[in-house]
Amino acid sequence: MGDGSNDRVVGSRLRLRGRSGLLGRGLRRFRRRSTAVQLRTLAVLVAVAVGLGVYVAGAPAASSQAAGARGASGSSGGSGAGPGAVTGASTSTRGIVGNTINVVFPVVSLNSLAGRIGFAEDVEFGEQTKAIHLFVNQVNREGGIHGRMINPIVVTFTPANTSEMRALCKDWTQGSPAAFAVLDGFGTWTGTNQLCITQEGHTPLLSAWSTVTKWTTMGAPYLWWIGPDQAPILQATVDWGLATGLIGGDQRVAVIVGNGASDQLAFSDYLLPDLRRAGVSPIVKTIDANPTDTATTDAEAPLVVQELKSEGVTSVIPLMPFNVFFPVLGAETQQHYFPRLLLSDYQSSIESALGLLPIPYERALNGQEGVTTETLGGIDDNRPESQGGYDPGVRSCFDTWHKAYPQVPKGNQNFYIEEQGPVQAWCTVIRLFTAAARAAGPDLNRRSFVEAMSKITDFPGGFSPTLTYGPDKFYGPTEYRVVRLHNNVPPSAACKMPKDHIPQGRCWIVVKTWEPLPLP
DSSP states (O other): OOHHHHHHHHHHHHHHTTGGGHHHHHHHHHTTSOHHHHHHHHHHHHHHHHTGGGTTTTOOOHHHHHHHHHHTTTOOSSSSSSTTOGGGSOOOOTTEETTEEEEEEEEEOOHHHHHHHTSOSOOOHHHHHHHHHHHHHHHHHTTTBTTBEEEEEEEEEOTTOHHHHHHHHHHHHTSSSOOSEEEETTSOSOTHHHHIIIIITOOOEEESOOOOHHHHHHHTTTEEESSOOHHHHHHHHHHHHHHHTSSSTTOOEEEEEESSHHHHHHIIIIIHHHHHHTTOOOEEEEEOOOGGGHHHHHHHHHHHHHHHHHTTOOEEEEEOOHHHHHHHHHHHHHTTOOOEEEEESGGGHHHHHHHTTTTTSHHHHTTOEEEESOOTTSOSSSSBGGGTSBOHHHHHHHHHHHHHOOOSOTTOTTSSOOTTSHHHHHHHHHHHHHHHHHHTOSSOOHHHHHHHHTTOOSEEOSSSSEEOOBTTBOBOOOEEEEEEEEEOSSOOGGGOOOTTSOOOSEEEEEEEEEEEOOOO
């Protein structure tokens, strides 16, 4: 897709703001969420706009490959003799130049788009670059990687410009600057661009963006996710729905699925088999998910909701991107129809829902529950996790950040780093890379690095409490919990905050503590 296509994407963003007034109002409400949530969601929305429809382009046949992977105890081909095995990775040292290791940090540039569609205009580029250099410098002061210093190459990019992203990928993997690895702490280097680095370029990529198992199968053994594989997320959602009676029995269950290739793959190869094994035959409604087709999506959403209401559907599993979530919620509100939603980390539906409380979707979202591997909903301060504060990994990142930048007076709401924000995101991915690179030993190359990654267990996480990998496990989270969305207007004891904080307007309430994620 060339620059002309990029111009059309920008145009579609401008149209989004006025779509029946619905999305514009929703996005203005969403601006009250943290910069972290806005930036991650905006990046995903732009990625949907520019090409996740080519999700399986060039990939093996979807059904047979995915079914085979799931049937082999969660194996994704990493430990076999094929090209995806960690033991068969390239021994190239490209990107290691003398006593330096070139590591690329792609940082999304969305200011030009963000303000136009109602998100925060400051996406905190300065804070991100400060965090990258701070935590890299900490590693280097401690001796680097067996005497080699990390050379951080910070590159800004626009996710709406796929030609630019592919050109950057080719520079890093074949041209200059030569990269030993690419670190994407905030999950904004998405889609086929991940496969350009890993499948084509045989270059390690550590990223917070994730989708279903086939993606890491294609990118193995170079693609490693900080976030969860979405296949076990969907399985956990079905398991939880059965245990709570939201699906199964006399419940009428529906799936609203976007028409993009990524959502269709997740539905046909993962969620639908999960439901069928549980004895559930869902009602399926497909909706246009292309952000450039806003008029079509707006027209389809009320009809889909009307059909679900007339068919007596009691529970709905959403498999749709952010831009479709708004008109569906709006149609439910207009038709006074509020089924139970089985939310999850898939397409960040539960995180997005939290950002849309309290109005105009209070009745549609308040009290809804979902599955998540994230710690979002705690309190952004350095108290122990047991007291509602940071997990150990985030607390350690905060201590380093605050030591370097202590000038913000205590009590200011900007004093603490965001629990799910850019500072901890870059801190986590840098420290994860460092742990694997050091474990690889003095003879660092791509093979020794990915072999070391496959042996990391119980690593202190950021978005999730701990990260564990293996020869066949290319995603970090190992546990999930179930949380309930709570509208805290007016303030109640449900969203407790320290005395020096402004009360939260909404929060997550944990209804089921951490349990192991099922294997994909």
